[in-house]
Amino acid sequence: MTLTDLANPTRFLTLTVRLLPWLGAATAVLLAIGLYLSAVAPDDYQQGATVKIMFIHVPNAWLSMLVWGVMSLAALGTLVWRHPLADVAAKAAAPIGAAFTFLALVTGSLWGRPMWGTYWEWDARLTSVLILFLMYLGLIALWRAVEDPSRAARAAAILTLVGAINLPIIKFSVDWWNTLHQPASVLRMGGPTLDRAFLIPLLVMALAFSLLFFTLHLAAMRNEILRRRVRSLQMLQASQRSA
Amino acid sequence: MTALAALIRRDIKIALRVGGGALIGVLFFLAVVVLMPFAVGPDLALLARLGPAILWLGALLASLLTLDRLFMADHEDGSLDLIVMSRTPLELTCAAKALAHWLAAGLPLIAATPVLGLLLNLDTTSTSAVALTLLAGTPALTFTGMIGAALAVTLHRGGLLLAVLVLPLSIPVLIFGVAASQAAISGPVSFGAPFSILCALSLASFVIGPFAAAACLRHGLD
Numbered sequence: 001m002t003l004t005d006l007a008n009p010t011r012f013l014t015l016t017v018r019l020l021p022w023l024g025a026a027t028a029v030l031l032a033i034g035l036y037l038s039a040v041a042p043d044d045y046q047q048g049a050t051v052k053i054m055f056i057h058v059p060n061a062w063l064s065m066l067v068w069g070v071m072s073l074a075a076l077g078t079l080v081w082r083h084p085l086a087d088v089a090a091k092a093a094a095p096i097g098a099a100f101t102f103l104a105l106v107t108g109s110l111w112g113r114p115m116w117g118t119y120w121e122w123d124a125r126l127t128s129v130l131i132l133f134l135m136y137l138g139l140i141a142l143w144r145a146v147e148d149p150s151r152a153a154r155a156a157a158i159l160t161l162v163g164a165i166n167l168p169i170i171k172f173s174v175d176w177w178n179t180l181h182q183p184a185s186v187l188r189m190g191g192p193t194l195d196r197a198f199l200i201p202l203l204v205m206a207l208a209f210s211l212l213f214f215t216l217h218l219a220a221m222r223n224e225i226l227r228r229r230v231r232s233l234q235m236l237q238a239s240q241r242s243a
Numbered sequence: 244m245t246a247l248a249a250l251i252r253r254d255i256k257i258a259l260r261v262g263g264g265a266l267i268g269v270l271f272f273l274a275v276v277v278l279m280p281f282a283v284g285p286d287l288a289l290l291a292r293l294g295p296a297i298l299w300l301g302a303l304l305a306s307l308l309t310l311d312r313l314f315m316a317d318h319e320d321g322s323l324d325l326i327v328m329s330r331t332p333l334e335l336t337c338a339a340k341a342l343a344h345w346l347a348a349g350l351p352l353i354a355a356t357p358v359l360g361l362l363l364n365l366d367t368t369s370t371s372a373v374a375l376t377l378l379a380g381t382p383a384l385t386f387t388g389m390i391g392a393a394l395a396v397t398l399h400r401g402g403l404l405l406a407v408l409v410l411p412l413s414i415p416v417l418i419f420g421v422a423a424s425q426a427a428i429s430g431p432v433s434f435g436a437p438f439s440i441l442c443a444l445s446l447a448s449f450v451i452g453p454f455a456a457a458a459c460l461r462h463g464l465d
Contacts, residue, residue: 079458131411138407145398154462155394159408162390162455166411 007084009225016222023215030208037201044198053111055201058186059209060104064132065167067097067213071139072164075157085221087153088228090160091143092220096213098136105129116180124173125181128166135163149228246331247339254343257316265347268305269355275301276359287364294363295373295424301359302352302377303384303417307406309348310388313340314396314460323396323460333457341389341452349381372427372434376441380420383445386452387412393459416444 006012034055044051071093077086108126109119120126139159146152174183186192192199258265279297280290290297317323326336353374360370391409398404423437 127414131414134407135411138404138411141404141407142394145404151463155459158390158455158458158462159394162412162451 003083009085009088012085013222013225016218020215020218020222023211023218027208027211027215030204030211034201034205034208037204041201042197047115050111050114051198053107054198055205057104057107057111058202059206060100060107061129062206063209063213064097064101064104064129065170066210067093067100068132068136068160068164068167070217071097071160075160078153078157079161085225087150087157088221088224089217090153090156091149092224093217094136094140094143094156096216096220098133098140100209100213101129101133101136105133121180123179123181124177125170125179128170128173132163132166132170135159135166139163246329247335250326250336250339251343251346254340255347258312258344258347265309265351268309268348269351271308272301272305272352272355273359275304276362280362291364291366291369294360294365294369295376295428296421297363298356298359298365298373299377299380299417299420299424302356302381303413305352306349306381306384306388307409307413309344310385310392310409311395311405313344313389313392315392318396327460333460334453337389337393337456337460338386338449338453341386341456344389345382345385349385352381353377369424369428373424375427376420376423376438379423379438379441379445380416383416383441383448384413386445386448387416389452390455390459393456393463396460396463416441419444 006015038052038055041052041055043049071090074086074090074093077083078090105126112121113119139156142156142159143149143152146155171184171187173179174181185194186199186202194202276297279293283289283293314323317326327333329336356374356377357370360373365373388409390412391405394408395405419437419441422432423434423441426432426434426437
C-alpha cells in the first residue's frame with residue numbers, strides 16, 4: 001500500500017480503524033517495558049535517582065524535533081507532490097509536537113533545578129528549544145487563522161519549511177556554543193558515551209514515545225478528516241437551506 | 244530591470260508620503276527608547292550598559308510594526324494582484340519591495356540611532372557600533388519579516404499573527420546584533436565573529452525571504 005494508495009481519505013480511514021487498536025496496544029506495552037526498565041536502572045554516582053528524569057526528558061526532546069521533521073516532509077508533500085492527505089498530516093501533528101516540546105522544556109526545567117540550581121538558563125540549547133516551541137504555537141495559530149483548511153495548508157507548509165532551519169541549530173547548539181546543557185551523548189561521532197545500563201532504557205523509551213506519536217498522529221489525522229467532512233456537510237446544509 | 248526600479252521608486256514615494264508609515268517606525272523607536280529609562284530607572288551607568296540592547300530591541304519592534312504595510316496597502320487597492328500576475332519574476336518583485344521598505348523604514352531607524360544613543364548615555368564608539376550592526380542587521384529583519392507579511396496579507400486581522408510568526412525568525416538577528424555591539428564596546432570577544440554572522444544572516448535572508456514570500460503570495464492569493 002503506497003502513499004498514493006493512501007491518498008484516498010476513505011481508504012486511509014479504514015486503514016486507521018484497523019491499525020489503531022494494535023498501535024495503541026504496542027505503545028502501551030513498550031511504555032510499560034520502558035518505564036519498568038527506567039525504574040530498575042541503577043542510580044547515577046553523581047546525580048542519584050534524579051538521573052531517571054532523563055528517560056522522560058530526552059525522548060520528549062527527540063520527539064519534539066522528529067515531529068517538526070515529519071511536518072516538514074508533509075509540507076513537501078503539500079507543496080511539491082500535492083498529496084491530498086499531506087496537509088491533514090501536518091495539521092494533526094502540530095499540537096502533538098507542541099505538547100512534546102512543552103513537556104521537554106518542563107521536565108528539563110524540573111531536572112535543572114536540582115542539577116544546575118536553576119529552573120531556567122538562557123543558554124543556546126534551551127533558547128533554541130524555546131524558539132521551537134514558539135514556532136509551534138505560531139504554526140497552530142496560522143492553521144486556525146484561515147477559514148479554508150486547504151488554503152491554510154500552503155501557508156503553513158511554507159512556514160514549516162522555513163522553521164526547519166531551527167532543527168540543526170538545536171542539534172548542534174551544544175557543539176557550537178558554550179552551553180550549560182550537556183553536549184551530545186547518544187547521536188554523536190564516535191558512538192554513544194552513555195553506559196549501556198542507561199542507554200537501553202533510554203532507547204526503549206524513545207521507541208515507545210515514537211510509537212505514541214505515531215498512534216496519536218493517526219488518531220488525530222482521522223479526527224481531522226472527519227472534522228472536514230462535518231464542515232463540508234454543514235456548508236452543504238447551510239447552502240441548501242438558503243436556496 | 245526598469246520595472247523593478249520603478250517599483251522601488253513607487254514604494255519609497257508612497258512610504259514617504261504623509262500617513263505613509265516611514266516615520267511612524269522612527270516615532271515608535273523613539274517611544275521605546277524613551278520609555279526604557281522610566282522603567283529601568285535613571286541610573287546612567289546602567290542605561291549605558293543596556294544601551295545597545297535597548298536600541299536593538301526598539302529597532303526590532305519598530306521594524307515589526309511597519310512590516311504589515313509591505314503588502315497590505317497594495318492588497319487593498321488591488322495592485323498586489325497585478326504585481327503577482329506581471330511578467331517580472333515574483334521573487335524579484337518581493338525583493339524589490341523589501342529593499343524599498345528597508346530604504347524607507349529601516350534607514351531612518353539607523354539615522355535616529357545617534358540621537359537616541361544620547362538619551363541612553365552612550366558615547367560615540369558605542370553609538371557607531373550599534374548603528375553599524377543595525378545597518379547590517381535591519382535588512383535581515385525586513386527580508387525575513389517579509390515572509391510573515393506575505394503569510395498575513397490575506398488574513399483580515401493578521402497583524403498580531405504576523406508578529407508571532409516573524410519573532411522567532413528575528414531572534415538570531417537580535418542575539419548577534421547585540422553581541423556584536425557589546426563586543427565592539429567592551430568585549431574580550433572579537434567584533435568580527437558576531438558581525439560576520441550578522442552579515443551572513445542578512446545575506447541568507449536576501450535569498451530565503453523573497454523565495455518564501457513569493458511562494459506565500461502565489462498560494463495565498465488564488
